[in-house]
Amino acid sequence: MKQSKTFIPTMRETPTDTEIASHQLLLRAGYIRQHASGIYHLLPLAKKVIRKIEAVIQEEMEKLEAVELAMPIMQSSSLLEQTGRWSTSEKELFKVQDHNGRQFAVGPSQEELITSLISAEVNSYKKLPLTVFQIASKFIDEQRPRHGLLRSREDIVKDAYSFHTSNESLQMKYDEMRQAYANIFARLNLQVREVVSLGDGMNQEPVHQFFSISDAGEEIIAYSDSSSYAATIETAEVNIDYKKSTELQKEIEQVDTKDLRTIKEVAAFLNVPSSKIIKTLIVKTEDGLVAVLIRGDHELNMEKLRSVVSSSKIEMASEEEVATILSCNVGSIGPVKLPIDLKVYADNAVASIVNGICGANINDVHLVNVNAERDYAVDQYADLRIIQEGDPSPDGKGTIRFAKGIDVGRVSKLGTIYSEALNASYVNEEGKEQPFVTGSYRIYISRIFSALVEQFNDANGIKWPKKLAPYDIHLLTINMNDEVQKQLSEELYHLLTSYRYNLLHDDRDERAGVKFSDADLIGLPIRLVVGKRASEGMIEVKFRDTGETVEWQKEEITEKLQSYFRE
Template identity: 60%
Template sequence: MKQSRTFIPTIREIPSDVEIISHQLLLRAGYIRHHMSGVYSYLPLAQKVLRKIENIIREEMNAIEAVEVYLPTLQQADLWEETGRWQTYGSELFSLSDRHDRQMALAPTHEEVITSLVGDEVKTYKKLPLTMYQIQTKFRDEKRPRFGLLRGREFIMKDAYSFHSTDDSLEEKYREMMEAYSRIFSRLGLEFRAVLADSGSVRGGKSHEFVALSEIGEATIALSDSSPYAANIEMAEVHSDYTKPKGSMIELEKVETADHKTIAEVASFFNVDPSNIIKTIIFHADGNMIAVLIRGDHEINETKLRKALDVNVLNLASEDEIEKALSCKVGSIGPVKLPLDIKVFADNAVMEIVNGICGANENGFHFINVNPERDFAIDNYLDLRFIKEGDRSPDGNGTIRFAKGIELGHLVKIGDTYSEAMKASFLGEDGNYQHFLMGSYAIGVSRILASIAEQYNDANGLKWPKKLAPYDIHLITINMNDEIQTNLSNDLYHLLKTYRYDILHDDRDERAGVKFADADLIGLPIRITVGKLAKDGIVEVKFRETGETVEWQKEELTEKLQSFFN
């Protein structure tokens, strides 16, 4: 491709409102352009990279006998109402109506559509298992789009869905998908980890995320320093042996604490460690008010709480609701003498507190020398806190350290969650009708583009892996008015194309410095420069990955390039 004939609008300056390196470079190198908040145009270079990413995904999906489909982006509300997600999905769902006032949505995902399709067409276990996938644009009305392609309102995703008659069949496909995902991200050259993940609203569903390790990632991963254990911190269990320390219990006492409300303020006022303070948090769990207790130096994990209580809707109670129920403000809440209809759940660490401190359910007062079980009842002790760095690894091997990551893929066993709600069933081998067992498997394709850019760059621009670069070779002619240079460039262009290299030929009438700067920004694996030594049949070759520059004769070029690319 002649560079003068394609569209690569490079930018010299870093946009002031762009936070992360991948977003900066994809904009500066002319891969994407901002359209509106969370929405981008993919320009010719980005399209070429995306096609290569998609081809790798297709090859691995086809290898495990998944078949490609293309499902409607515009979906009728009726299907979403069958599963209840029209009401529960929330404000991130793009909803609209047609001229006949029929409610519809722009698809953020396709569980309802694929379940309806298979439920209508597959009537016997003999047609199972069945796995279908697609690659298409999705829509999500993100409250705060950020980080370019990593969190947008319009994005490209691969989503696959498998249908089964038995748990064993679903488990086998889940394992195949795990292996396929590992191959995909390995072939893409990404540094990644597979981690245990939250299955969302699917109760008891097995789930994993694949994350690209990156300091700008929004996911925090708990990793063992001595084993392969890895989990999203929302899912990492805490395995600590809590025991009550020795010592006698002292009589409960109420103390005026004025305006000291936060854990830090209360700890400073009493000159104690936050670990000896009981923090009480009030939630609504499926409409019922509950109290959750946690040590002052720990943080409540709402994902664990929701799963432990097996509830669908979990929300913090408002300040007005708390004041009405307990006659005190948030900073004075405690577990002593709570209303009888409020159940109390405590993190396991609370059981080891002796003579602790908590709110007195009276503004400006706290209890000291408070002891669980003696001074208040607990309905259940549970693992409710976030794991911390330095905690014992849940698998018993080593201790936990944290890393940041970008979520690239998500696998979850959704079982009969959708098929039961939508009455999608088939005739089983035993002659009875049963609901389909399903798996859902997603990959963020546009996120991969950004993640590779995040991991492969230097101060001068992008550094694409050979298999993903939009072109193999950047051929630069220094002086397009020099007949010897243009003739050699044209000869090389046509010669290299016969060897099936994809060539970007910079034939623009620009200064050499501009061409070199653009080449580094764009980040192709090899740069071949035709300059003053063209009269001797010599070209300069630069390897983008290492920055190494060598001079090669025209006659040895193809052999050495073959060695590099193979």
């Protein structure tokens, strides 16, 4: 491709409203342009890279005998109403209405759509298991679009769905998909960690999620520095045998703590570590209010608490709700003499506190030398806190470290959630109708595209791996008005295209500095420069990944290129 004939609008300056490398470089190198907040044009270079990513995914899906199809972008509201997502996902949905007043959602995800289709066409166990997938744009009304394609309103997504007669069959496909995803990311040279995380939407079961480790990520990953263990901080278990102090219990005392509002302030005033303080929180569940005790240097994990109290919805109680059971402000709550009917849950670490400090349930007063069983009761101890960096790894190997990650894929067991809601069933061997057992498997292609740029770049631009670059070779002619340079460039262009190399030929009438700068920004693996030594048949060669520059004779170009691309 002649660079003068294609569309690569590079930029000299970094846009002021960009924060991360991939967003900046994809704009500057002419891969994307913003249309509106969170909505982007994918320009020719971007399309070439994304097609290569899609090809890898398609190959791995076909190895699993998954079949590709295309589903409508618009979904009837009636399907989403049956599962409840029309109202529960209202903030995320783009909704439209046709001239007859019928309502539709613009492609958020396809669980309802594919389940309805398979239910209408597959009626016997003999046709199962079945796995289908598509690659298409997904639309979510992201409240705060940011970081370019990493948090946008339109994503290119591969979503696959499998249909089974049993959980055992689903588990087999689930494990195959996890391995396929590992293969995909390895082939893409993208460094990822597989973690256990929480389900979303209607699916609250744990899922396996894949994160590209990057400072541009918004999710915190807890991982072991000595094993493969990794999880989101919401799901990471805390596995610590807390040692209880052997100090003797002391008499309880009241202390005036007026104007002290935080754990840090109370700890400093009493000259004790935060770990001696018992933080009491009032939480609202589906069955009413409960009290939760957490050590002062720890944070409550709401998802762990939700599981322990068996409530699908939990949230911190408001000041008004607290006032209905206690006559003090939120900062003065403590576990001593709570209402008898208020159930008390405590994190495991609280059980080890001896002569602790807590609110007195009196404004601006704290209690010192508080002890469990003697001064307050706990209905249940459990792992209720967020894991911290430096904690021992839950698998017993190494220490927990934190890293940021970009969500690039996930595999989920949906079970019969959608099939039961949509009355989607098949006839089993006994002639009885049974709901499909289903799985969902998603890869975020446009995020992978950005995550690769986050991983492969330097101060001058992008550094694409050989197999993903939009072109194999960047051929630069320094002076297109020089007949010798022009002739040698044309010879190289025709020779290398005959060898099946995909070339981008910078034949523009631009200064050499502009061409070099644009080449570094675009980031093709190898650059061939035809310049002053063209009359000698000498070509300057630059390797983008290392920055190394050498010279090759025209006659040895094909042999050396074959060796380079075989590596």
